[in-house]
Amino acid sequence: MKDANLELYKKMYLIRATEEKIRQCYPDNEIKTPVHLAMGEEAIAAGVCYALGPTDQVFATYRNHGVYLAMTNETDRFFAELYGKQTGLSKGKAGSMHIMSPDENLLGTSAIVASMIPVAVGAALTNQYKNNKRSVAVFFGDGAVDEGVFWESLNFACLRQLPIIFVYENNQYAINSHVSTRHGYRSLAGIVSRFDCPVFQSDTTDAEAIYHLTKNALRLQARSAKPVFIHLQYYRYLEHVGVNYDFEFGHRDKKEYQKWWKIDPVGLQRKKLLRFGLKDKELIKIEAGILNRIEASVRSAKQAPPANPNELRSDVYYE
Numbered sequence: 288m289k290d291a292n293l294e295l296y297k298k299m300y301l302i303r304a305t306e307e308k309i310r311q312c313y314p315d316n317e318i319k320t321p322v323h324l325a326m327g328e329e330a331i332a333a334g335v336c337y338a339l340g341p342t343d344q345v346f347a348t349y350r351n352h353g354v355y356l357a358m359t360n361e362t363d364r365f366f367a368e369l370y371g372k373q374t375g376l377s378k379g380k381a382g383s384m385h386i387m388s389p390d391e392n393l394l395g396t397s398a399i400v401a402s403m404i405p406v407a408v409g410a411a412l413t414n415q416y417k418n419n420k421r422s423v424a425v426f427f428g429d430g431a432v433d434e435g436v437f438w439e440s441l442n443f444a445c446l447r448q449l450p451i452i453f454v455y456e457n458n459q460y461a462i463n464s465h466v467s468t469r470h471g472y473r474s475l476a477g478i479v480s481r482f483d484c485p486v487f488q489s490d491t492t493d494a495e496a497i498y499h500l501t502k503n504a505l506r507l508q509a510r511s512a513k514p515v516f517i518h519l520q521y522y523r524y525l526e527h528v529g530v531n532y533d534f535e536f537g538h539r540d541k542k543e544y545q546k547w548w549k550i551d552p553v554g555l556q557r558k559k560l561l562r563f564g565l566k567d568k569e570l571i572k573i574e575a576g577i578l579n580r581i582e583a584s585v586r587s588a589k590q591a592p593p594a595n596p597n598e599l600r601s602d603v604y605y606e
């Protein structure tokens with residue numbers, strides 16, 4: 288597992304460093320899109336995406352940077368999109384909340400809570416019809432299960448036994464409201480497992496453990512052709528939208544953050560690699576390579592031409 292653990296670390300470091308760069312640049316006000324940073328979530332994005340097969344498809348939410356970077360390992364088109372440039376993933380017209388890359392199987396992400404869940408179920412239905420052995424993974428938060436469409440989608444996926452992986456990322460908060468003020472039941476996993484949908488659950492921040500859990504879910508799906516539900520936890524370090532901490536507003540206690548920071552996924556993985564015998568200076572070299580790539584991507588994004596107003600209505604669905 289040493290190679291896999293290094294791969295997972297590279298993915299997580301890329302995600303963390305990219306979001307740190309966004310934090311650094313955002314006050315310049317050249318990035319106009321709202322940004323929902325997912326610092327704290329890296330083990331889920333890296334662990335799940337690394338476990339997926341090369342043709343499996345993915346949908347995610349507006350908190351999508353980690354999933355995009357874990358899927359593509361690419362920062363040029365990513366930063367160009369954030370800067371609203373023609374060289375961006377969607378020619379600068381989508382921004383951070385709708386990052387996608389169909390060529391790399393990231394089929395959609397959206398600002399509308401829970402909206403990708405039924406679309407992912409539709410993709411799974413297509414794959415079932417085509418019998419092409421593709422799975423679809425859809426990421427969503429604890430706020431998304433407050434939406435009726437989540438339950439309708441889960442029901443339909445179970446009824447038709449679709450090849451879909453529901454990836455539930457519980458970070459306890461929907462904007463500022465805690466899960467305990469929103470969920471009128473004790474155990475989501477308990478309810479979902481009463482559907483015809485096996486649940487794989489963990490509260491770990493260890494990317495390797497999440498990778499294995501996802502592999503097990505995929506294996507069961509390949510054997511049984513059932514939908515599966517992966518129930519995970521993380522703590523979002525920063526405010527809901529934007530680049531700052533939000534502890535002064537009083538809805539979250541800094542002690543909660545400090546508890547999770549002790550098991551920060553990126554820090555844990557780095558320590559694990561050192562235990563496996565990697566040298567600190569080898570890791571520093573890898574990290575420097577990633578940081579240089581990010582710097583180069585930001586430089587070229589800044590220099591690229593802005594989104595073209597004449598293309599406002601191309602590549603979009605409108606009547």
Ligand SMILES: Cc1ncc(C[n+]2csc(CCOP(=O)(O)OP(=O)(O)O)c2C)c(N)n1
Pocket residue numbers: 348350398399400401427428429430431432458460461462527
């Ligand atoms: C349908 C819909 N309702 C409300 C909102 C406003 N809104 C934006 S983010 C959010 C919270 C979602 O929380 P969660 O699903 O847990 O995701 P997280 O932000 O924690 O990643 C809400 C209610 C929205 N964007 N879409």
